[in-house]
Amino acid sequence: MNRSPENDGPVPSPETTDAPPASAVVEAVLFVSGRPVSRRELAALTELTAERLESGISALRTRCESPESGLVLREVAGGLQLATKVRLAPVIENYRGEARPSPLSAAALEVLSCVLYLGPVSRGGVSRVRGVNSDAVVRGLLERNLLAETGRESESPLAPALLNVTEDFFIASGAPDSDDFPPLRSLVSEEELARVRERVNAETGPSETGPSETGPSETGGPG
Amino acid sequence: MTPESGPLPESGPFPEGRPLSEFTVELDVYSGPYEWLLALILKDEVEIFEVPLKELIDLYLSSRDTAATNALERDAEFASSASSLVLLKSRTLLPLFEPEPGEEDEPIEPEELAGRLALYLRVKRGAEVLRVRLEENSGHLTTGHELRPRPGWLKLDRRKLDLAARRLFSRLEEPTVSHLGEITVTVQELAALIRTSLGGSGPVSFEEITREMDRLHVAVAFAAALSLANEGAVSLSQSEPLGPLTLELLT
Secondary structure, three states: OOOOOOOOOOOOOOOOOOOOOHHHHHHHHHHHOOOOEOHHHHHHHHOOOHHHHHHHHHHHHHHHHOOOOOEEEEEEOOEEEEEEOHHHHHHHHHHHOOOOOOOOOHHHHHHHHHHHHHOOEEHHHHHHHHOOOOHHHHHHHHHOOOEEEEEEOOOOOOOOEEEEEOHHHHHHHOOOOHHHOOOHHHHOOHHHHHHHHHHHHHHHOOOOOOOOOOOOOOOOOOO | OOHHHOOOOOOOOOOOOOOHHHOEEEOOOOEEEHHHHHHHHHOOOOOHHHOOHHHHHHHHHHHOOOOOOOHHHHHHHHHHHHHHHHHHHHHHHOOOOOOOOOOOOOOOOHHHHHHHHHHHHHHHHHHHHHHHHHHHHOOOOOOOOOOOOOOOOOOOOHHHHHHHHHHHHOOOOOOOOHHHOOOOOOHHHHHHHHHHHHOOOOOEEHHHHOOOOOHHHHHHHHHHHHHHHHHOOEEEEEOOOOOOEEEEEOO
16 A cells, blocks of 8 residues: 555654654654653554654653743653643633633642542542541542542442542643652651650540551552 | 511502512411411421421412512512421421431540541641642643544443433333322223214214313323224324314224
8 A cells, every 4th residue: 555654654764864853753743642642652653663762752851941942841641741831821821811720629639639649449438538528529529530430349338439540630740650749658757646646645545555557548658 | 577576567559569578378277477477487386397388389379469560579588488498397307317326436546546647647748749749730731632532442331331321211200190180981981982972973073072071081082082093993184283183983
């Protein structure tokens, strides 16, 4: 089959004189994609070798880091994404005539943190950790596509839905994956925990057994 | 207005229509001004459970003066108070929640409480980390171009689809038929009546056959006429849509 190199087929091999640089190919694909594109997908689309692909990504990143560029190459949600630089946001928002989404409430951030670090977790699990019913907050986060139901807690009665953070969450937080966040245990110092135990003992009386810091579903880090 | 607020103004001409304070009710449990009834309910001197709200609303509807200039205002005032009564009565109808013996929250052990507080503290710190991350990244904007989903990329949860289909095709609530009353006639009986009416007398209008019947009998007679036409026993003709229906015996 005869395929026109201008509108069909993979990138010409570097041996041919008209082969575009790998960075240009990566830039073009990322430019038209609204979603992050994984390295695997980029390689499959362009038929670039792993070495050429990495070289192209590196060259594109360097080009974007120049003050002359209005773009930034981000590694988010398991892929690469071209976005505008933060300092240009007012211009873009003015052009699009749209306001930036309102910041999340403290309750919404707590729920997101819960799901990120302890997920997949049910609504009941979130509410137990926070000590208040969180269903309405969860609903809002589902509507904003920052949380999604990704399964069922089959062992529990009624098999409640399990929540997890979404690709949009990782894009919004600028994280490639959950490992990009500090481990849960590192967020509170031992001194602070000791003060918590002291206060509990002062309220309820000292306990003979040692303190249990691990909640029912706590893990050392997100993911 | 409360029962202590004195007698109501005397009735007289109300070019604007009577205000709601002039609305009086006649119920088994109470007779007098509507606003006094509200006050007595709020003071627990009349049991809301015993007040027939539908009857109350019917009374109001029958007393409405739709031509009055203040009709909308009066209706709104009544709707507001009546909806409060509905809410109040609904609450009295609901069972009071009392935990069963043994269902009370068990006292939490200090070490478990400390563990829960430590976990919550960590989650709260995590929320602070997220707040900063989200704020830092909120200014990165991407292309507005939306790619079309590729064929086969649309993920459908089979269980969700099944549930949605069940909801769509199942009748969630049986329609009420209480307004129809007891059906005391059969299609066969009225089919026999139609045959008798048509016997040797040429075409007869459906209206003539059903002249003495109530609505239920007319409906069943129509079903009987359709049944007879389907069997080929009679012919149905109608000169125009919704026009008079004429029946004629074929055999």
